[in-house]
Amino acid sequence: MNANKPSGYFITISLDAAGQRTDNFLRTHLKGVPKSMIYRIIRKGLVQVNKKKVKPEYKLKHDDKVRIPPVRRSEVEKSCIFTTLDNVAILNDAVLYEDEDLLILNKPAGTAVHGGSGLSFGVIEGLRVLRPDVRFLELVHRLDRDTSGVLLIAKKRSALCSLHEQFRTKGIKKDYLALVKGYWKSRSQKVVAPLLKNALTSGERIVRVNAEGKPSETRFKVEERFALATLIRATPVTGRTHQIRVHAQYAGHPIAFDNRYGDDAFNQTLKVCALNRLFLHAISLCFEHPTSRKTFRIEAPLDIKLNRCLLYLRANKK
Template sequence: MTAQEPQKQLQVHLVTISSDNEGQRIDNFLITQLKGVPKSMIYRILRKGEVRVNKKRIKPEYKLNIGDEVRIPPVRVAEKVNPPLSPKLDKIAVLEHAIIYEDEVILAINKPSGIAVHGGSGLSFGVIEGLRALRPDSRFLELVHRIDRETSGILLIAKKRSALNSLHEQLRLKQMSKNYLALVKGDWPSSCKVVQAPLLKNVLKSGERIVRVNQEGKPSETRFKVEERFGFATLVRASPITGRTHQIRVHTQYTGHPIAFDNRYGDEQFDHELAKTQLNRLFLHAANVQFTHPSTGETMQLNAPLDGALQQCLTILRQHQ
């Protein structure tokens, strides 16, 4: 229904909760069920008792159980519907080839650089929208975590809510380990194995997020190991212990060794020196992740190879040693 079309009389909708939505808060469940309905309206119908679970009034923080019957009242709203994404679009087709692991409850892709993990901020397309177009029969697909648009590498997606809850708990308890490869300016000192520097996020009027080391920020820790040296550059393995926005990028800048082709925290002279490798993207790649499988309890270790641009950069640097 578009804004110009007459609004239709909606019916009371009854939904029986399956394992896909077990443990989800009722307010978040309604947000997914009532697309285009303002959050203020959703909280209003909850407050007024128009939403019922098992014929009883509930609070917004109520967590759903398998078998719950949810009464969703008629909600009239003029909603502009975007046309569905076609699985044939080039970017979406790329995602199909980027899948490195998939089973009944989780999916992992080697995300290409330049694709956001989700739409928003002026972007209509992201990884999660693309995967939903590729998997129209999947009732549940949600991001387990995020990586920056410019960063490539492993991104985990849950195919069941129980898997999402399990993996989020592992992240919260720091039981999931993630390792990144980054090409940084200069000769990274072997003695610098840990950077602990609090990070404060600022949002500019343009909507751009800029993160700075600031004592008023959140505690942040990244561990580093030198992988390879190239004279004016070093390939390091970065393992974030905390998961702050732009953490690795800001911690490397803070030590005086910014990442190659970082358009926010980088060094133009360093980027200029790397021009001979034809590199034109951020050299930050989520190369490895280790976690416990939500269903089997097995220890999972997934690896994502570097793309052609990053491999070429390293090959040329080795030739010029």
Template sequence: MQASVRFQTIDADQAGQRIDNYLLSQLKGVPKSMIYRIIRKGEVRVNKGRIKAEYKLQANDIVRIPPVKIAEKEQAPLSNKLHQVAQLEQQILFEDDVLLVLNKPSGMAVHGGSGLSFGVIEALRSLRPEARFLELVHRLDRDTSGILLVAKKRSALRHLHQQLRDKTIQKEYLALVRGQWQSHCKVINAPLNKNELASGERIVRVSEQGKPSETRFSVEERYGEQATLIKAMPITGRTHQIRVHSQYAGHPIALDSKYGDQDFDQKMQALGLNRLFLHAYAIRFEHPKSGETLRLSAELDNSMKGILRQLREQKQA
């Protein structure tokens, strides 16, 4: 797909972001490597001058965006996923002019990348073609379901990111873990270090060299010796944080392909569980425009409720 050179004038809402991030939002489907290449080669200009990838845009800057050819195969997968796109419309929990809150299904990546060319954000953009701006406020692992915030204005994104930095956004997750979680284990402070394996797979481990990471836990329901439903509240927002902290406590999450326990997983699969049992079920934050406190929740789906019901029955038998 060949286009012509475009000149875009930056408005106040777009100001403050790095040029590389701006180009990623303007050139949908273009790999990051190509974005950096066209900046490095001087094909992208701001006010007729060359810039670096970390340049922060200012109001009234004029950005020259060169034509970029994207291989057709990179565009194709969206049509194959139209049923998933349609289903997403049913999963919107809240929407206004600055914010969209989604109950993300398990198994769907939040964005294309890591070998995937399709994700939630691409699906939302196809559902809202008129939206000038749609960006993730935070992320959820591909196999984790639940509440995901998407900003519809850059000012809202900045406001919500500040709340994340100030740790005033409160997130609550439900997880089914192996064994009996000890009631006295209420906080885990264990630094996490992200590693990339030769295969490109990301793995996170507790390490003194890692970044400070804190999760608060409480018991929701016990199922004898076999399992516990816990509530987890991450204070920091590290990759795989709840999954690794649960494993570190000796209670890995059911069907966690990276950090789980095979015997426990087989028992849960026998009950019909076919996905990671981790769900972002509630969030509390200040609305970026009105300033009111919003608390939104997303119930466990029927299949997860069914697993808990069977565990309850086993315990009572």
């Protein structure tokens, strides 16, 4: 072996880290390294577990010894890390609650939950920069980039598994507020329509109601009515991509400033109240705390733009 060639380093998997896919584990420990490079070094066998080559989907076990190879990062990749430091400070102000198991944010609109699709970082990468001493930080669920509101992050593997199981068994209730086009007649309404995800040539994901899609259900309740719009509370029973946005459109009431499923004419009527972002906000989350086992409910206040829009609409109801 060349004595001048760096040999990387080894990490012994703790109980909290056990159960993670190898690729996800590497993304945590190689901050700023593109996913494409992570997959490449795994395929080449440069990443080894217990001195053996593994696949990206291999789930790490307690006491596994993982070899992390030396990774040469370009200056561009390094600059992404420093750019992250400049941009994630807003996340400190977004923390709603934190304990040994959980960290809960009021995610700002326009912030992705994780890096990818041309983004060098997201919420989870930013939190790992802000909290370098926290050994485990993983998203429990996701929000669309343009959706604001309650976002749940696990600080322990055991908490992540508990909360994932609650999502799987529909033990977690999520409520959203959305401003939609027109007068929503029914005080409450259930939309049951299968959703099929399609990828465009541009790489964007578009979801449509389609009989060949996955079963999907959203419950809507009117919160407040205005002259040309309705504020509704949406509770997704299933958790499909863009579900609330597509089901609202399917019901004939697209959400304000939805750049994929919205109505341009409706959006123009709202520019007078200075709204220029998707009016979809994850207002509350209710679940069983993974340690105390008590019912835990948290709410995230609307941001200034959404509040200002509602104030204007209330003042101009007639």
